[in-house]
Amino acid sequence: KWHRRSRGLPLPPGPKSWPFVGNLPHMRKPEPWKSHHELCQTYGEITYLPLMGQSIAILGSARVLSELLDKRSALTSDKLQSVLIPLAGQTSNFSLQPYGPWWRRHRRAFWQFFFPAASERYRSIQRSSTQVFLRKLLDEPDNLVEHIRYSFTSAIVKILYGLDVVEKNDKYITMMEKNLEAGEAFMPGTYYVEFLPFLRYVPAWVPGAGFQNDFAAWRHAAEWVKNVMVGKTKEGMVHGRTSESVVAQLLGRIHEEDEDALRAGEELEIVKGVAFTAYEGGADTTYSTIQTLFVAMTLCPEVQKRAQAELDAVVGADRLPDHNDRPDLPYINAIVKEALRWAPALPFSIPHRSTEDMEYDGYFIPAGTILIPNTWACLHDPETYPDPECFMPERFLRDGQLDPDVCDPGRFAFGYGRRVCPGRYFADATLFINIAMLLHVFDITPPLDKDGKPIAIELKMSDSLVSYPKDCRCTIKPRSERARQLILANAPRTDTLS
Numbered sequence: 001k002w003h004r005r006s007r008g009l010p011l012p013p014g015p016k017s018w019p020f021v022g023n024l025p026h027m028r029k030p031e032p033w034k035s036h037h038e039l040c041q042t043y044g045e046i047t048y049l050p051l052m053g054q055s056i057a058i059l060g061s062a063r064v065l066s067e068l069l070d071k072r073s074a075l076t077s078d079k080l081q082s083v084l085i086p087l088a089g090q091t092s093n094f095s096l097q098p099y100g101p102w103w104r105r106h107r108r109a110f111w112q113f114f115f116p117a118a119s120e121r122y123r124s125i126q127r128s129s130t131q132v133f134l135r136k137l138l139d140e141p142d143n144l145v146e147h148i149r150y151s152f153t154s155a156i157v158k159i160l161y162g163l164d165v166v167e168k169n170d171k172y173i174t175m176m177e178k179n180l181e182a183g184e185a186f187m188p189g190t191y192y193v194e195f196l197p198f199l200r201y202v203p204a205w206v207p208g209a210g211f212q213n214d215f216a217a218w219r220h221a222a223e224w225v226k227n228v229m230v231g232k233t234k235e236g237m238v239h240g241r242t243s244e245s246v247v248a249q250l251l252g253r254i255h256e257e258d259e260d261a262l263r264a265g266e267e268l269e270i271v272k273g274v275a276f277t278a279y280e281g282g283a284d285t286t287y288s289t290i291q292t293l294f295v296a297m298t299l300c301p302e303v304q305k306r307a308q309a310e311l312d313a314v315v316g317a318d319r320l321p322d323h324n325d326r327p328d329l330p331y332i333n334a335i336v337k338e339a340l341r342w343a344p345a346l347p348f349s350i351p352h353r354s355t356e357d358m359e360y361d362g363y364f365i366p367a368g369t370i371l372i373p374n375t376w377a378c379l380h381d382p383e384t385y386p387d388p389e390c391f392m393p394e395r396f397l398r399d400g401q402l403d404p405d406v407c408d409p410g411r412f413a414f415g416y417g418r419r420v421c422p423g424r425y426f427a428d429a430t431l432f433i434n435i436a437m438l439l440h441v442f443d444i445t446p447p448l449d450k451d452g453k454p455i456a457i458e459l460k461m462s463d464s465l466v467s468y469p470k471d472c473r474c475t476i477k478p479r480s481e482r483a484r485q486l487i488l489a490n491a492p493r494t495d496t497l498s
């Protein structure tokens with residue numbers, strides 16, 4: 001039967017499996033995208049890595065990614081239905097749903113609010129949440145990571161649910177953060193229950209089954225975020241406070257269009273799923289990319305100086321930059337691209353799954369194979385991006401303008417084929433306004449030790465599915481008294497944020 005399916009073609013090459021654990025050791029290495037890249041250099045751009053009965057292929061070059069995930073996306077847009085999804089409470093997250101009508105209904109609903117022109121509607125919220133971010137950095141520069149989290153969360157919660165997040169210990173933030181932690185479970189190989197699903201029935205008190213407590217807490221947070229937040233939007237709609245939000249508009253359409261109760265029930269689930277996924281899809285990715293920016297600025301003072309010179313010339317000292325300045329700020333645009341490239345937030349994207357047997361380059365790829373795109377490897381390919389380890393926005397410029405001949409990192413960083421990130425236009429605008437405003441008013445330099453000497457920071461990324469810099473300590477100071485005044489004049493006081 002196998003011979004009939006494969007028509008005698010071999011599986012792609014790959015390392016020998018270990019008895020019982022298969023290729024698990026390859027999955028559990030630090031920064032595994034680097035070791036996967038080495039495997040592809042040894043075995044080829046598509047490397048086969050079966051693991052405990054699951055067929056897995058690493059896609060290690062731009063060519064193979066384009067051939068399999070873009071050109072054949074009708075066959076490669078599915079996602080693995082891992083036991084981790086219900087365990088972690090993530091069934092409503094449509095980025096993990098199987099390719100089919102249910103996923104398509106979510107994606108269509110999402111896209112109506114995030115296609116390029118629709119994304120522009122959120123600029124004023126993006127701007128004001130960034131202004132608050134600047135103010136928080138001015139007041140408490142040591143809490144950088146918390147402020148980044150607050151900045152994105154407050155913007156997206158306002159856009160999605162119409163609700164105001166007042167402070168960092170707000171219940172919305174606490175529950176949403178807990179829910180986001182579930183992402184840790186999805187790095188292939190982190191939890192054995194992923195490959196040995198019967199382990200989900202082992203009670204938490206059994207030694208070694210402590211993972212059950214993690215999953216229970218994540219399920220609780222996910223349910224809260226999914227249901228309570230939509231409930232709050234409904235309450236606000238009565239007084240017209242939340243009516244402009246994505247959720248309110250989607251809820252409005254249910255009543256207008258659906259008299260059939262079953263269909264209306266499904267539509268309500270879709271509204272909840274869309275909002276839930278939009279927050280999850282954007283929160284950690286944006287958080288990671290902004291942290292990367294801070295690391296890059298501490299390491300590359302000359303990049304920061306050049307960016308500030310551009311901002312001074314185009315925007316001037318009397319106002320903050322705006323989205324409308326974008327066409328006149330090529331260097332800032334190049335920094336956005338370089339931040340996405342240098343340390344991609346999703347180095348393995350979100351792996352896809354094939355739904356039919358396929359042949360590629362003389363190899364057989366069985367239906368049901370997990371396709372792991374090595375996004376990091378494509379963004380660090382020296383042929384496309386010379387000196388890939390250097391943070392060098394200049395690589396995207398020619399004669400002072402963006403060079404259309406250099407491959408846009410968004411081509412890889414935002415995923416592939418029919419599952420490509422539908423929030424990418426919104427994300428790009430968020431990154432631009434944050435980066436432009438930050439560099440306009442702050443100097444970002446290395447952190448200092450207790451003797452006042454600079455501490456050398458190295459870029460080391462976490463091994464989670466959404467990866468972020470492990471250390472982004474830095475010193476953040478206003479560039480001048482004028483810059484300090486600009487922050488104060490443009491941000492509401494933190495006690496009047498709502």
Ligand code: HEM
Nearest residue numbers: 095278281282285286346349350414415416419421423427
């Ligand atoms: C720097 C920021 C971001 C990066 C790097 C990023 C990257 C990605 C990637 C790699 C995927 C998986 C694509 C695939 O499966 O091939 C994805 C999916 C997704 N992203 Fe983003 N994203 C970002 C921001 C956002 C934002 C701000 C939103 C929401 C407003 C968002 C919403 C989504 C959604 C809904 C999906 C699921 C798409 C589907 O499965 O159909 N993302 N993103």
